[in-house]
Amino acid sequence: MKMHVRKNDKVVVISGNDKGVKSEILEAHPKKGTVLVKDVNIVTKHLKASKNAMKSEIVKMEAPINSSKVMLWCETCKKGVRPSYRFREDGAKVRYCKACDSEL
Template identity: 40%
Template sequence: MANERKNLHVKNGDRVIVTAGKDKGKIGNVKKVVPSEAKVYVEGANMVTKAQKPNAMAGIQGGLIKIEAPLDSSNVMVVCPSCEKPTRIKHVVIDGKKVRVCKKCGEQLDV
């Protein structure tokens, strides 16, 4: 597989809406993106239950915990902070800097 650097349309801290899967319609903040796998972790979305091994050293009690499982980046859409609608992103270059722009209202997302 080519080791190309993918540019995802979502970034850490973005507000996104899930567009597919069991949490379709859920809105949350992006916790983490994994560009190499085109995956995103969205706060409170795609929760899975995992068994946590107790670790006395780290003060962790064993048991079942809920954690976010990654979502495919194609299954989330950025919610534009300006028009507050789920939108597609356009990449434009302004003053030599690549910025993301909302396709609906034309506002920059990275300010």
């Protein structure tokens, strides 16, 4: 599955309980079509002690969300935008904002 976002991109969540949160992507899973966004979709996981030295604990961690629930954040527009692609003079393919025509 082709994804419009990558690791370390600044994104804004557009639907769900965390709607409107601006954060960055920690991991991207293109085969599943999901992304792991920092401080978004926090779940509680109960860990059981597996060794004598370990303690049982309750851990809060991020869970993946569908990549369609996030939009790329444009710093110049200050909003979520749809990226488009073009080639620079040096031949590199870059993403740019359709709204303000700035490079992302």
